[in-house]
Amino acid sequence: MRTYPDFVPNLIGGAYETAASGEQIEVFNPHSGEVIGRVARSRREDVSRAIASARAAQPGWASTPGVVRGEILHAIASEIEAHREELAYLVALEAGKREDDALAEVRAAVQCARFFAGEGQRLFGRTTTSGKPNRFAMTVRQPCGVAGLIIAANTPAPNFAWKVFPALICGNSIVLKPSEHTPASAWYMAKLAYQAKTALKDVLPPGVLNLVHGHGPEAGQPIVEDEGTDVVSFTGSAATGKAIGALAGSMLKKLSLELGGKNALIICDDADMRNAVDCAVSSAFSNAGQRCAAASRILVSEKIYPSFIEDFVQATHNIKLGVEIDCKVGPVISNNQLQNMCAAVAAAAGTGANIITGGSRDISPALKGGFYMQPTILEDVGPGQDLWDTELFGPVALVHSVSDFQQAVELANRSRYGLTASIHTQDINKALAFVQMIHTGVAVINGGTHGSEPHMPFGGVKNSGNGSREPGTEALDVYSELQDVYINVTPP
Ligand code: NAD
Numbered sequence: 300m301r302t303y304p305d306f307v308p309n310l311i312g313g314a315y316e317t318a319a320s321g322e323q324i325e326v327f328n329p330h331s332g333e334v335i336g337r338v339a340r341s342r343r344e345d346v347s348r349a350i351a352s353a354r355a356a357q358p359g360w361a362s363t364p365g366v367v368r369g370e371i372l373h374a375i376a377s378e379i380e381a382h383r384e385e386l387a388y389l390v391a392l393e394a395g396k397r398e399d400d401a402l403a404e405v406r407a408a409v410q411c412a413r414f415f416a417g418e419g420q421r422l423f424g425r426t427t428t429s430g431k432p433n434r435f436a437m438t439v440r441q442p443c444g445v446a447g448l449i450i451a452a453n454t455p456a457p458n459f460a461w462k463v464f465p466a467l468i469c470g471n472s473i474v475l476k477p478s479e480h481t482p483a484s485a486w487y488m489a490k491l492a493y494q495a496k497t498a499l500k501d502v503l504p505p506g507v508l509n510l511v512h513g514h515g516p517e518a519g520q521p522i523v524e525d526e527g528t529d530v531v532s533f534t535g536s537a538a539t540g541k542a543i544g545a546l547a548g549s550m551l552k553k554l555s556l557e558l559g560g561k562n563a564l565i566i567c568d569d570a571d572m573r574n575a576v577d578c579a580v581s582s583a584f585s586n587a588g589q590r591c592a593a594a595s596r597i598l599v600s601e602k603i604y605p606s607f608i609e610d611f612v613q614a615t616h617n618i619k620l621g622v623e624i625d626c627k628v629g630p631v632i633s634n635n636q637l638q639n640m641c642a643a644v645a646a647a648a649g650t651g652a653n654i655i656t657g658g659s660r661d662i663s664p665a666l667k668g669g670f671y672m673q674p675t676i677l678e679d680v681g682p683g684q685d686l687w688d689t690e691l692f693g694p695v696a697l698v699h700s701v702s703d704f705q706q707a708v709e710l711a712n713r714s715r716y717g718l719t720a721s722i723h724t725q726d727i728n729k730a731l732a733f734v735q736m737i738h739t740g741v742a743v744i745n746g747g748t749h750g751s752e753p754h755m756p757f758g759g760v761k762n763s764g765n766g767s768r769e770p771g772t773e774a775l776d777v778y779s780e781l782q783d784v785y786i787n788v789t790p791p
Contacts, residue, residue, distance in 0.1 A: 301388050307338040307482040309345055309512055310489050312352035313505025319344050324479055324513065329395030329630040330622050332668035338482040341513035343521040346474065349509040350527035353445045353472035356506030361442045361470035363504075368468055369419020371503055374495035375464075376412035379405065382491055389483045390455050395630040395670070396586070397622050401456075408460035408488070411753035411770055415464040418775065422469070435786040440779035442470030443553060444529030447522035449515070449543075450485075451535045452478035452632050453589040453692075459488050461753070462532050463508065465774035472507045474528065476519045480632045482512045515539060523547055532769065532777060533557065534591075536690070537716070537762045544765060555767035555777045557591070557758060559690040560718030562748040563711035564594035565733070567704065568602040570723035574745060576610045578723065579696070580627075582747040584618060584674045587629050588694035591763075592719040592741065592749035595691065597698045598707045604700040608678075611698070612656050615674045620661055630670040631693050637670045640693040644675060647686045653679045655698070682713045690716070704729055708736045718759035719748045740764070 306323065308315040317323075322340035327333065339345070360368070379386060383405045390401035424438035446466040450458040455477065466473050477485035489510050492503050511518050515535075523531050523546045532555040533543050540558040547554040564582055566575045582594030599607045618627045631637050637660060644658050657675030675695040680686045686697060701707040711720050721743035722733040730744045740759035741751065751757040756768030767777050 301385065303335045303389065303392055304483055304486070305336055307336060307486045307512060309339045309341055309349070310486065310508070310510040311345070311349045312509070313493065318342065318513065326393060326480065326482060327633065328392055329632055329670045332634070332670060335392060336483065338479060339512045341511040341518040345511050346518060346521040346525060347527075349474045349511045350445060350522075350525050352506040353474050353509050354527055356504055357442070357444055357472040359504055360472055360507045363470075365419040365422045365468065365470070367419070367501055368470065369416045370497045371495065371501050372412055372416035372419065372464060372468060374497045375492045375503070376409050376416060378491045378495035379412065379488060380409045383409070386456060386484065386487055386491070389487055390481070391622065393481045393483055394452060394455055394632065395622060397624065397626060397629065399624065400586070404454050404456045407753060408456040411457065411460040412464045414754050414770070415468045418468050418772065422775065422779075424781065429785070433788050433790050435788070437784050438781045439784055440469065440775065441782045443778060443780055444471060445527055446471040446473050446778060447525070447528035447531045448473060448475040449519045449522060449531070449533045449535065450475070450477055452480040453586060453591075455481040455484035456488065457753075458534055459485050461770045461774075462534070465770055466532070466778045467507070469775060469778040471530070471778055472509075474509045474511060474522055476511050476513070476522055479512065479514055485510055520546070523552070526550070529553065530555070530778060540765075554765060555769060556765040557767075557769060558763050559692070559716060560591050560593070560759060560763050561596060561688055561690050561714050561716045562592055562594050562719045562739075563596045563598055563714070564748055565707045565711060565720070565722040566597065566599045566603070566607060567707070567722065567724040567726070567729060568600040569725045571725065571745070572603070572607065572610065575723040576607070576614050578721065578747045579611055580614045580618070582721070582749055583696035584615070584628050584694045585749070587631050587672070589631060589692050590749045592751065594721070594748040595696055596687070596711070596714075597696055598701045598710055599698060600707070601700045601702055608655070608698060612676060615656055615676060618674055620663070620666055620671055628674055628694055631672055632670070634670050636693065637672055640672055640691050640695060643686060643689065643691055644677070644695060647677060647680055647684070650684065651679055652677045652686065657694075682710065688715050704732070708733060712736075712738050715762045716759065717761040718763035719743065721746055721748045740768075
């Protein structure tokens with residue numbers, strides 16, 4: 300299958316449906332700017348039905364042994380793997396990516412599914428001593444119930460996998476709202492999930508995984524507000540995360556927030572310069588800068604600042620834009636995002652920022668109509684200025700010279716975000732001091748600011764999240780409740 304669906308439906312109780320209102324939203328190909336399909340525009344009543352379906356299916360799924368749930372997840376992983384080319388095609392088209400990059404993301408999603416499938420054979424609790432005689436104390440993991448999941452568009456397949464697979468293995472049923480920009484990837488992954496069969500013909504029961512599509516305030520917010528969701532997990536911007544946090548907090552609902560970043564890449568004067576430039580380019584511009592872990596503040600030792608800038612700008616000029624195999628930077632997800640970014644860069648220039656390269660929409664004939672931002676490097680933006688701490692979620696990087704290691708770390712920490720950071724140095728002492736001093740959820744030595752792995756806990760401090768970590772085994776804590784069990788025995 301290499302066609303984009305004309306219409307991407309909701310999936311409720313195992314059946315594909317239009318939104319109750321019949322309304323639809325256009326889906327665009329960010330590379331061409333053309334409409335490629337339509338998706339259901341759901342509202343509260345669609346969400347309520349999806350939650351009711353999830354509630355009805357959850358007890359049966361929870362009572363399916365964890366090991367069997369794991370076997371079903373293995374089958375789902377294999378089904379996705381068998382259809383990886385078709386899935387990558389949809390991802391590439393609706394998210395505006397190279398197909399081989401989309402394929403790599405699909406492989407990461409499969410790895411994530413396999414990791415959580417294996418957890419079905421563990422789902423460890425803890426056995427410990429008791430303060431009383433003849434008493435055993437332990438914890439077991441119980442499902443939360445219905446998981447309401449809301450995800451962003453930037454890497455549609457891993458975003459689906461990071462939440463859906465840990466939620467399923469813990470015995471929850473799901474109502475997922477994918478991004479309105481990338482609905483077909485989630486629709487196809489859910490279709491494959493239901494199609495998968497174990498050797499003993501076990502399948503995912505209808506209603507365990509439900510999809511409602513639509514705009515955030517219309518189809519996402521009701522997922523948070525409905526009493527029927529027991530845990531909410533959200534990946535998106537800090538602004539939306541705060542609104543969701545306020546709502547969920549007022550209901551005392553369990554919540555995981557995976558939010559944005561304004562991540563710093565520090566380059567010391569003893570860095571391997573070639574690696575540092577490569578990592579700066581990939582961290583700032585790969586996936587068109589649409590990574591929560593993108594490097595958007597590059598802090599460079601003043602001793603090497605001129606030579607680094609020369610190499611970094613040269614490497615940036617060598618980047619070909621597009622989605623063909625020799626291209627390094629694709630479009631951003633929507634025209635709206637492109638316009639906001641151009642306006643933010645223009646506003647920064649108006650208050651003294653120096654645009655070293657890029658700065659506006661790319662209007663070369665081959666990319667006409669696409670949502671392309673030129674890879675942009677700015678200097679003369681510092682703490683206290685808007686762009687220093689505003690996540691643009693596009694191919695825009697600030698460069699800033701620093702006098703020494705202390706100032707670099709101090710400036711790196713001068714942010715309302717705390718998701719990832721990286722340092723480039725050959726000095727192990729400096730590298731480990733950086734790990735101690737940097738206030739982020741992820742610290743990298745001599746690499747990019749991005750590149751998290753599915754078996755590792757990802758997440759940030761400050762405005763980058765609310766303290767939860769997904770995926771890794773830590774995601775099991777998001778999607779299960781630890782229950783204490785005390786067993787009192789009568790001594791013989
Ligand atoms: P966004 O917050 O606008 O939207 C994310 C999702 O939330 C979408 O599905 C959207 O429809 C929905 N939504 C929007 N408003 C809502 C509301 N009021 N109630 C409920 N749902 C709502 O973010 P975006 O622009 O789509 O994504 C980019 C952001 O996501 C960036 O800030 C990026 O850093 C962040 N992100 C974080 C991670 C992470 O793991 N920390 C990963 C990827 C992206």
